Amino acid sequence: MxxxxxxxxxxxxxxxxxxxxxxxxxxxxxxxxxxxxxxxxxxxxxxxxxxxxxxxxxxxxxxxxxxxxxxxxxxxxxxxxxxxxxxxxxxxxxxxxxxxxxxxxxxxxxxxxxxxxxxxxxxxxxxxxxxxxxxxxxxxxxxIEGQDLREWMEERPRSSRAILEVFVAAGRGLAAAHEAGVVHRDFKPANVRVGLDGRVCVLDFGLAQLGRGRGRARKRRVVGTPLYMSPEQHAGSPITAASDQYSFGVALYEALTGARPFTGGVEAIAASKREGRWIGALGELLSAQQEAALRRCLALRPEERFPSMEAALAELERRSGALDWRARLAIVVGAGVLLLGGAVLGTVALERSQAREQALQCSGGATRAQTVWNLERREAVGARLRASGVSYAETTADAVTRELDDYVARWSAQHRDACEATRVRAEQSEAILDLRMACLDRHLREVGIVVDTLLESDTEVVENAVSAVGALGWLGACEDLDALGSRARLPRDPLARAEIEAGFGGLAEAKILVAAGRYDDGLTLASAVEDEAERLDHGPLRGAAALRRGEAMAGRGAFEGAEAALVDALVSAEAARDERLAAEAWLTLAWVRGVERHEPERGEVWLRLARAALDALGEDRRLEAIYLHNLGGLRSAQGDYRASIVEYERAVELQRALYGERDPAVAQTLNHIANAYMSLDEMGPAWTHAERSLALRRESLGEEHPLVAACYNNMALIRDAQGRHEEALELIRQALAIVVGTSTQREFVSRMIAAQIHEHRGDQAGRVEEYAAMIALPDELFPFFIERRELELEYAQLVEAASSSASSEAWRIEPSGASSSK
Known part of the structure; x- marks a missing residue:
């Protein structure tokens, strides 16, 4: 039954x-x-x-x-x-x-x-x-968003001090559980979480048991992870808080030595623990007192271990024979020698000496930075840019070296601050220090890539040299824990990790190449990394490579191909749950589809998805500035120029806060605002913004840089719309003096504006001249909205009209002459 x-x-x-x-x-x-x-x-x-x-x-x-x-x-x-x-x-x-x-x-x-x-x-x-x-x-x-302790240890080499700090924090969690009468029974690195903020938490009490006091527990079946189990767990004997202490000791020993202490099956592991011969010397990894404390945690019999987790941690936190300043002061007071001020002053002097020593440990950032940017490389970059022969080379060389000086100085200051926050001020954990230093290392490598690119610069690179420096990673990201924590997780296998890190390094170079105007080189490199990511089957790298490929194609004007690449990036980002990559891809896609391909309705959809991705990601001021800029462009493409101005103004305010007034992005956005005001026929504020953009570009890029011509174009259109045609003509001549002969689309645009100004001045000959110059340009320089056949037809009509006008003028003059002769 x-x-x-x-x-x-x-x-x-x-x-x-x-x-x-x-x-x-x-x-x-x-x-x-x-x-x-x-x-x-x-x-x-x-x-x-x-x-x-x-x-x-x-x-x-x-x-x-x-x-x-x-x-x-x-x-x-x-x-x-x-x-x-x-x-x-x-x-x-x-x-x-x-x-x-x-x-x-x-x-x-x-x-x-x-x-x-x-x-x-x-x-x-x-x-x-x-x-x-x-x-x-x-x-x-x-x-707790972050990684487990094993992943944290395998992410990069860790100092014994950093390892001990994290383990002591985890030990405090165990001690708190023991105080509440809870024995974990399965303590191991996988059951410890290191949060993005450096907070360390013990979790997964799935095998935990409730003790009847910290010293008693009833016998149960063998449970736990064999590598970390205490000898009594292997034997099926009662499990107490001392068992957690042993597991803690095994995990700490493994972390410090970088090798698993046991091999073989469960029985072989149990036998090694019973024999107790597996513990090797730790050398300089710990002080003598700390090593003795760890060995006590690993004692064979529970009663030989520390009476509590708190007692074990107190010993592990001790440095070799050194007492902290409070203990020294207590000894001085207890000895009744308060009048011996020299002893106290000596203690204070020792503390100051130690503080100076710790501060000196944090002074190596500037030395490291000099390996990629020093006086010799600074002079070489300046000489290479000046040797290009372009008219704005001197200004570009000065601007580039000045910006690199400033960036490297800020990098060095942040490197020192990150180090002192942990080593001197003790306000930041070793885990956070590691994250910040890894971020700074990536940015310093980018500086090296920029310098190498400039040392091999051609005319195209010289034109975009300031933009290439501006493409360097935002240093504020190295203080943003959310941004640092969202970095793609790397595999544990050292070879695969090295290959993936090399891939990300290649993408950093591709980003700089695109910013420098070397779109084909950037595209080739990004595509090669994407193929390698496919071989490695690493989604985050594949998605990042597709994003760079899309940016390179957009730079070339191949917007349809760029859109396809950006969709590939989105697919990889969603599969890898990489919210930052997804946000960047949506933002770029919204601009390409909505503004460059002139489909604002579809661009609006992509931008709404970008907004959702940004909200999910949390605060990222750099991406927020891009979002506001692209939203302004989309509103302009939709014909809502008033809304466009509002978004562009918000973008430029954030750009100034992030990058400073002289950054090229600020001048670009000011020029966009001028365009929007022109579309509203509000020429006063349009002139103000165009004039400010011109001043910034002349200061940072030089009087004859091609981007300065874009400002002259706008200002010429403004004066022409105001009926001030002679001023407009002078402005467009300044633009033409810069762009003529550059074989770029900028020359076509400036000549088209010049033709319009000549028309308004009633100068048909000047208009015919500009049309003839436009027709002589190759097809690839024509804007998307201009068809060669239509332009040639207009030109023929202008020539015919000019001929008819000339014949008519001659006909009217000739009879008068005959009459006179009569």
């Missing part, structure tokens, strides 16, 4: 699971047949977003709590059989116990309970959410 009831219970459970899975399958089929977007997957009030990991006995999902407007992590512990209900209840009790722990180094638990398929609202699941258990226990926890 009992067996029959058990069988029936199992059948009922199986039926419930089958029904749940059937609902998921039907939802997927309905989605495919009717192209209907699936509804969100919810568990109670929580909206499940995607799977973000797996832990002991369960799966973890990123989720959203609409009631409190925050993202959370939800762990689902699956239970399929009725006999597991006791485990459900135990897991629930443990989750509630952990929820009572309030400590910065323990992940917070917000909610927990039972659920079944009726609590899940599921119609169709995408690949990221499939496999949700149909029933079990749910635990709602704090979401």
């Amino acid at each position: 009992e067996a029959e009831e058990s069988f029936e219970a199992q059948m009922r459970e199986a039926a419930r699971v089958d029904a749940f899975e059937a609902r998921q399958a039907l939802g997927r089929i309905e989605e495919q047949l009717f192209a209907r977007a699936p509804k969100p997957v919810t568990l109670g009030r929580y909206v499940l977003l995607d799977r973000c990991g797996a832990g002991s006995g369960g799966v973890v999902y990123r989720a959203y709590d609409p009631r409190l407007d925050r993202k959370v992590a939800i762990k689902l512990l699956e239970v399929r059989r009725a006999r597991d209900r006791a485990r459900d209840a135990a897991a629930l009790r443990e989750a509630r116990a952990i929820a009572r722990i309030t400590h910065t180094n323990v992940v917070a638990v917000f909610d927990c309970g039972f659920y079944d398929e009726h609590d899940l609202a599921v119609e169709a699941l995408d690949e990221r959410l499939r496999g949700i258990p149909g029933r079990g226990v749910y635990v709602v926890m704090e979401l």
Whole structure:
């Protein structure tokens, strides 16, 4: 009878699971047949977003709590059989116990309970959410964006000091759990989270048990991860807080030495621990006191370890025989020598000496920067630019060297500040220091790429030299923890990691090449990196390469191909959940489609998606400035010039705050504002903005730079519209003096404006002359809205009209002459 009831219970459970899975399958089929977007997957009030990991006995999902407007992590512990209900209840009790722990180094638990398929609202699941258990226990926890401790250790080489700092923080989390009567039982690097802000948290108490006091625990089956298990765990003996201490010691030893201390199967690992011969010397990694403390954590018998986690951490935090200043002062006071001021002053002097020594450790940034930008390379860049022979070479050389001087000085200052924030002021963790230094290293490599490009510059590079320097990475990103944390995760394999890092380095060079006007070279390099990313099957690198390919094609004017490349970038960004890459791709796509290809309605859609991506990403002032600029361009393309001006003004305000008044982006946006005012026939403010743009460009680029001609073009049109045709003619002649003979589209545009001014002046001969010059230009220099056949037809009509006018004039004069002769 009992067996029959058990069988029936199992059948009922199986039926419930089958029904749940059937609902998921039907939802997927309905989605495919009717192209209907699936509804969100919810568990109670929580909206499940995607799977973000797996832990002991369960799966973890990123989720959203609409009631409190925050993202959370939800762990689902699956239970399929009725006999597991006791485990459900135990897991629930443990989750509630952990929820009572309030400590910065323990992940917070917000909610927990039972659920079944009726609590899940599921119609169709995408690949990221499939496999949700149909029933079990749910635990709602704090979401800590970042990486686990193993990933943190493998990301780049870490100093023993940085490793110890992170482990001590994790140990404090364990100590807090022990104080609450909770033993973790599965402490390991994968169960420690290092947040983007450097905060360290112990999590995944899925194997934890509630102790009856910190020294007692009943015997249970063998649980844990063999590599980190204590000897008593291997033996199936009672597990206490001392067991966590041993696991902590194994993980710390592994992190410091960079090698796993055990090999073989579970039995071989257990035997090595019993013999105790696996612990090697740590040399200079720790002080003698710290090494002794670690060895005590790894004692074979629990009673030989520290009496508590707090006691272990106190020893590990000690430096070799050195007491802090408070301890020294206490000794001085306790010895009754307060009158011996020399002793106190000596202590203070020692502290100041140590502070100076720490500050000196942070002075190496300037030396590193000189490897890529020093006096010799500075002079070589200036000489190369001046040797180009272009009329604005001198101004460009001065501007480029000045901007590089300023950038490298700011880089050095930020390098020192990042170091001192950890080493001197102790207001920043080693983890954050590592992130900031890695970011600064990437930017310094970009400086090297810019300098190398300038040292090989041709006329095209000289024209775009200031823009190339302006393309250097924004240093503010190295202080933005959200931006730093969103960097693509690299694989653990050293060879694959090196290949991917080399790929990103190639894309940095492609970005500089595009900014320098070497679009073909940038395109070739980006395409090669994209092929390599495909071989490595690394989505973030593939997406970044497609973005650079799109930018290069847009620079060449191949907007259709650019749009296709940007869509490729978006696909990779969405697959890799790279929100920053997605935002950049949407922004560029909106400009290409809406402004360059003159389809503002479609551009509006892309820009709305860019806005959503930016909101999801969080504050990024650099991308926000691009968004406002592109929104202004889109509004102008839609004919809403008033709205265009508003957005351009917001963009230029942010550009000034980010880059300074002299940055080329500021002058460009001011010129756009002038264009919008011209379209509104408001020539006063149009002139003001065009004149300011001209002044900035003449100062930063030189009197005869091609971009200065664009300002003269606008100012000539303004004066022509005001009926001040002679002033307009003088301005357009200044533009023509710059662009004639450059074989660029700028020459066509300036000649077209000159022809219009001649028409308004009544100078038909001058108009015919400009038309003839435009027709002589090759087809690739014609703007998209001008057809050669139409231009040639207009030219023929002008010539005919001019001939007729000349004949008519001759006819009127000749009779008069005959009459006179008569």
